[in-house]
Amino acid sequence: QLGLLRRCGVFQAVNECSPLWRKRAGKKLIVQVVFSMRFEYSIAGEYSNRIFTTMNQRPQNPVWHGYLADPCVFQANGEWFAIGTGSSLGDDHDQRGWNFPMLRSRDFIHWEYATHALMPVEGLQDTPHWAPEIAERDGKFYMYYSAEGSLTGNTHRLRVAVADAPLGPYRDIGKNIFPDDGFTIDAHPFRDPRDGQWYLFYARDWHQEPIGTGIAVVPLADDMSTPLAPFQTVMRGFADWQVFQFNRPMGIS
Secondary structure, X not given: OEEEEOOOOOEEEEOOOOHHHHHHHOOOOEEEEEEOOEEEEEEOOOOHHHHHHHOOOOOOOOOXXXXXXXXXXXXXXXXXXXXXXXXXXXXXXXXXXXXXXXEEEOOOOOOEEXXXXXXOOOOOOOOOEEEEEEEEEOOEEEEXXXXXXXXXXOOEEEEEEXXXXXXXXXXXXXXXXXXXXXXXEEEEEEEOXXXXXXXXXXXXXXXXXXXXXXXXXXXXXXXXXXXXXXXXEEEOOOOHHHOOOOOOXXXXX
């Protein structure tokens, strides 16, 4: 697995690459990155030239000219999909009030806007929404994202929405995944290929020295939204560059 540096200065676990790209890239991991909130990507490994030579095309960055921070890219039904935070404040929505722009591609090079995927959530319509990640299990698609309970940016809480298709619509199930934590963001679901157990990696605040945001993980129940055990610490912050925001009032429940 690979640690990917995310927007808030925290490492996040990255799921195994798809079988399609494992075959094409000789098990070299595909790394998708964000530069100045643009949707771009690069490929790690010695076979990158061979991949695009075989495809007779090369990508031109950015692959989409809209704002798409914190991108999550996944494959379903023979297509590629990308979803992300739609504005610098996380308050982007379409005319219906739906959040999180989603793109689609048939070749991983040419991308087009498809829809905004998350239906409005009662009480959260005008608050920031950040960093969606999508995982498929047994034909259901689960979107993990954080939403702010106010406009301060200090009490983001992780939530989950469910859909029957990759493009949605995604309906919030109506609960905070970690109600006792005051600030949780940047979720990443991961399935252990050895036994099929699902885990959720995420960023949370620690109120003990060193104070700040780090990474935790919990095993998930079959409903994909209930932690089966208390969190385990993956990594604590240890340097100033890992601080999400200095002098930020930390959400304490």
